[in-house]
Amino acid sequence: MDKTKKIWEKAKKTASSKEQMKSTLTKAGDKLKRLAANSNELQELKSKLEILMRMFQSHLAGEYRAFPFSTILLIVFALIYFITPIDLIPDFIPALGFTDDASVVFLIIKKLNRDIQKFHLWEEEQWEQAD
Structure with missing residues (x-):
């Protein structure tokens, strides 16, 4: 729980600074690129993070x-x-390394389902307007 509390505090601080938010986005993108796409679980995690x-x-x-x-x-x-x-569970352990990351991401995705659906509709409108 200590890790979660520290990350929550960091998230609150980061969310109030545009520069810190940009830095977090860059770091997440870099790590996402390094994810091995050799398993369905990692593909799903990658998709949700994207x-x-x-x-x-x-x-x-x-x-x-x-x-x-x-x-x-x-x-x-x-x-x-x-x-x-x-x-x-350290990320370098094959097949299990991203289990805790995936658990947190999937939990948040579930919590944000309504916002994600609205965002998808907005994205579709943007693509249609671009055509």
């Missing part, structure tokens, strides 16, 4: 502002948890 990162990027760019602060805070928490090197 959704959170698109939501976060759109918010930072000022393109999509419909998220309440609590949603941004949960996204920041998920990304910080993902990039934090100290895990219950």
